[in-house]
Amino acid sequence: MELTRDEESALKGEQGETMQMAYRILVATGEATDAEKLIPIEWAHLSGVNYNTIGDAGEELLSSVSKDARVTVKTTLNPMGFDIDNVSNYKLDENFISKQLSIKNSYETMGVIPSFSCIPYEIFDIPKNGTQVAFAESNAAIHANSYDNLKTNKESAFSALASAIVGKSPYSSLRKEDTPNITIRMKVKNPNELTYGMLGFYAGKLGDTSVNISGLGEMDQRQSKAMCGGMGTSGTCAKFIFGEGDSNTEKIDFDEKEMQNVHDELNTAEKGDLITLGSPQLGLDEISDLTAKLKGRSFQKRCMVFLPRTVKEQAQKIGYITELERAGCEILADCCTCLTPLISKDDVDAVTTNSIKGAFYLKNSNGVDVNLKSLKQIVEDETR
Amino acid sequence: MNKILVSGKVEGIVLKSNDPINFLGTVDKKTGIISDKKHPLFGKAIKDIILVFPSGVGSSVGAYTIYSIKSNNAAPLAMICKKADLTVATGCALANIPLITISDEEFLSIKNGIKMSLDTDSSTLSVHQ
Numbered sequence: 100m101e102l103t104r105d106e107e108s109a110l111k112g113e114q115g116e117t118m119q120m121a122y123r124i125l126v127a128t129g130e131a132t133d134a135e136k137l138i139p140i141e142w143a144h145l146s147g148v149n150y151n152t153i154g155d156a157g158e159e160l161l162s163s164v165s166k167d168a169r170v171t172v173k174t175t176l177n178p179m180g181f182d183i184d185n186v187s188n189y190k191l192d193e194n195f196i197s198k199q200l201s202i203k204n205s206y207e208t209m210g211v212i213p214s215f216s217c218i219p220y221e222i223f224d225i226p227k228n229g230t231q232v233a234f235a236e237s238n239a240a241i242h243a244n245s246y247d248n249l250k251t252n253k254e255s256a257f258s259a260l261a262s263a264i265v266g267k268s269p270y271s272s273l274r275k276e277d278t279p280n281i282t283i284r285m286k287v288k289n290p291n292e293l294t295y296g297m298l299g300f301y302a303g304k305l306g307d308t309s310v311n312i313s314g315l316g317e318m319d320q321r322q323s324k325a326m327c328g329g330m331g332t333s334g335t336c337a338k339f340i341f342g343e344g345d346s347n348t349e350k351i352d353f354d355e356k357e358m359q360n361v362h363d364e365l366n367t368a369e370k371g372d373l374i375t376l377g378s379p380q381l382g383l384d385e386i387s388d389l390t391a392k393l394k395g396r397s398f399q400k401r402c403m404v405f406l407p408r409t410v411k412e413q414a415q416k417i418g419y420i421t422e423l424e425r426a427g428c429e430i431l432a433d434c435c436t437c438l439t440p441l442i443s444k445d446d447v448d449a450v451t452t453n454s455i456k457g458a459f460y461l462k463n464s465n466g467v468d469v470n471l472k473s474l475k476q477i478v479e480d481e482t483r
Numbered sequence: 484m485n486k487i488l489v490s491g492k493v494e495g496i497v498l499k500s501n502d503p504i505n506f507l508g509t510v511d512k513k514t515g516i517i518s519d520k521k522h523p524l525f526g527k528a529i530k531d532i533i534l535v536f537p538s539g540v541g542s543s544v545g546a547y548t549i550y551s552i553k554s555n556n557a558a559p560l561a562m563i564c565k566k567a568d569l570t571v572a573t574g575c576a577l578a579n580i581p582l583i584t585i586s587d588e589e590f591l592s593i594k595n596g597i598k599m600s601l602d603t604d605s606s607t608l609s610v611h612q
Contacts, residue, residue: 127576131567156551
């Protein structure tokens, strides 16, 4: 990898220890991915926020780095473990809360925007076409590449943080060009968001860095997010290119049979003890739609609704939150179904959700069973 | 030597594994001892040795583990792999542990327990007789 004189100097430590570490991470990442150089980025989105995933090692690292590290580009942040407004309603110990607040504090000290959201593409303005960014959250990286005309690799928590500090990323893989060797043909009729989530999950298993995808009809935001979330869960792939691809690509059908296989892999329960909506977190359109669907109805069991704080505030002003709470929803800002510490297998056997990403982590990380249903079905079955 | 991911200069005894290492869950971060009973290096300490293995596997959170092992003074002097994976690359970068990749032939030629020196500035990796 070619470095400029200034970059060489930073790597040697002539611009301080923090810069040196950040450059070490970018160079190691760049060499591992065969990058030729570093290029400027305009926006970094960081993962590695939830104490449930990064633990003491992560908390200590951030506490130490934040003493002198400052981000130099717009930097946003993934969800953390809880919503401080209602954390006392959940069984989280003091240690968890204080370590999580320390992580929050470290990021804020570094100048990161405390967005605590996995849908930065929905709550921030999108830069102009072709802008290089560094997104560590997988669904956000896939959405940015596929729908927002931005360019990013599927960054790690560390490469994104280093990019935020340095303002550059290794120029490799999806940042350059991409020609998928696989085309997935959507063959399932009458798809809902669950179908698209499973399609994404299937595509993520087959694709290396990107896939062509054809046969998609008109999709709403919920369905697009579900597809990105599904893909981010199952592999390293980080981009959908919409179309058939050329004649050299291998064509693979996603049909009822393949969909059933994905369903059987992730659906392990006939019913759930509680419901979660949001992984990725719900945006304002989805909250508006959910409010409409719940008009005059109430959940018969707990239903956790995850959303970014900015969306919660907007929804509050419009009156959606009052209405959702009336219908029995627990409204949770700043956190998400994915890797939540708020659901424990000690008191929950199974969770009903319409999220493939949520299902994967509930099963593999929380160790609870999952009952998959579309939102429409959830409202039909679980409310009165 | 194929690639230099994290530079440095060290000298030490080789601990070699022919199996990949998942740092999250396989290595005790306090002691640097391989704690996974199924791993061929079970019970061995990776502290202050040159760790030679094909590549890292598993969750990227393993990079934090590498950083912790280093913070607890239980880290290897250097790591040498056949393939550069992002977890080990970023973990070594965070912890400032020299990391290089080598060819299959070089990997085969390195024996467990030998003394080696590594200097990335001059791109040399040599065995002490």
